[in-house]
Amino acid sequence: MSELKHTALGLSDEQVLDMYRYMLLARKIDERMWLLNRAGKIPFVISCQGQEGIQVGAAFALDREKDWLCPYYRDLGMVLVFGQSAKDQMLSAFAKKEDPNSGGRQMPGHYGDRRFRILTGSSPVTTQVLHAVGIAYAGKLEKKDHVVLTSCGEGSSNQGDWHEACNFAGVHNLPVIFMVENNKYAISVPLNKQVAGGDVSKRAQGYGFPGVKVDGNNPLEVYKAVKEAVERARRGEGPTLIEAVSYRLVPHSSDDDDRSYRAREEVEEAKKNDSLVIFRNYLMEAGILTEEKEQELNKQIAREVDEATDYAEKAPYPDPEETYKHVYA
């Protein structure tokens, strides 16, 4: 881990321990979903694994009482920090009536929660990036000072909507943070076949706002970059593009097999830089996390995930008649 210290960023020991707890919770929920999928209990999983440092670092830098998220399907860590629970995730994974995102209508990972200002999302990638600009523009009209963070993968940053959104936000100087979670793969297609020049952050130059590239395996670096972007936005200085680089540690989804397009050695190598490993070591070295505290934390999270799983598995499905609810045309 770099020389960056949490105290220099104004983060307390409790806050960084809390960050680690959210990262670990996201990882454990995700791992449980894979088990449930392989056991035939849930139809589908799409993973956050490898990107928890980005998601939690970013969400901690926002104001959880007034800022908005237009996330993408891997942002489990982000939505947990904003207020969703393990139970919410499992209700979605099991497609139960109580799923707060969609009442069991959408696949897992399609977040949307009015309680926490997380806008509902879809599967066609990058559409949410324009919605973020719309929410920022609405804030301008209403003279509010909220900031909108929207995220997507590096593959999605090639979509026309992404360009249209960056340009629009640049022209109107809107408080949007464009977060690109570069996990090196868009399903099977690697970065060098996705992004000309290999660097998403440099595109910001063309839009007239700052673009920064950070180590996504270091949540403190992500926190620092997003914090600065939030402050700029709040001062009325407009958008920021942040490219946070990490690695997707698992296949694209439960229906993918990544052995067909990347070597096991590459994946094993990436695991050494897993943000969870790196941040754990940092906290251990700083004396914030101890073996004893870690055991307690692991136990707590295991219990939380167990209880969430049990609850969701037993929870009722939506009634078939609900197919016809919320239909107006």
Add this chain to the structure above:
Amino acid sequence: MPVISYIDAVTQALMEEMKRDPRVFVLGEDVGVRGGVFRATVGLIEEFGEDRVLDTPLTESAIAGVAIGAAAYGMRPVAEMQFADFIMPAVNQIVSEAAKIRYRSNGTWSCPLVIRAPYGGGVHGALYHSQSVEKIFTGVPGLKIVMPSTPYDVKGLLKSAIRDEDPVLFFEHKRCYRLIKGEVPVEDYTVPIGKAEVKREGTDVTVISYGLTLHFALQAAEQLAKEGISVHVLDLRTLIPLDKEAVLEAVAKTGKVLIVHEDNLTGGFGGEVAAVIAEEAFFELDAPIKRLCGPDVPAMPYSPPLEKEFMLNPEKIAKAIRELAEF
């Protein structure tokens, strides 16, 4: 009652709704200083300023996508597509997002958005300034689709669309903009979405139409009255939700039905109307249901004889009505 043009009805509705509700704002290409290429938003920027009359970059997907975000947040955006032909880059935003936001969020989010778009031909607009695009959206549940024919309906329906809690596509026939004039009250009123209207009572043949061709049908009916054929004319006004009751009532009036639209025949909305009639009013029919539509060619050509060949007119409609009357 003052007589105003179809496009003035658009402008008046926007002006009055923006005064009534500070959440209403318009966005699109050239809608600000220029007042729109057709001048539908003329005067708005002077009244409400450039934040609420927003000149966007030349990006249709962003016009729709930014409006969707603002609508979900709680604003009442009215987005203008400069020509309906140019709505294509925004189809993903409209179909995947606007149409599904309420449903996919189990009713926790909504998208109170209006997208206005001038459509239709007869203005020397060639392939890409003449298309009717309604059929692309009529089969997508989650979108209300309004296609008014008169200034009164334009104003009343646009107000209803802006006040609606869900996304409305508001298609304005651009040939009607200055051609069609009519009486419009000064005081506030609305026309409900989802209600068709009988524009002429008759007993021999029923014509079901909307937009510019509705006026052609009325002209044909006037001509045919002199020949002793009495034509009943129903203006759908809203395609989705379709006013089935009004369609079935209009069918029962005469037992002979001609469906007319400028959009091309195959896959056009007339097929849906015909199917509803066949399923629910088969025994009312005294003749096969007939459709008169734009031809199945890729789009409307530029050269005057070609454009004329593509366009419907009162004569073509009168001929089709005569054939039905004689059946």
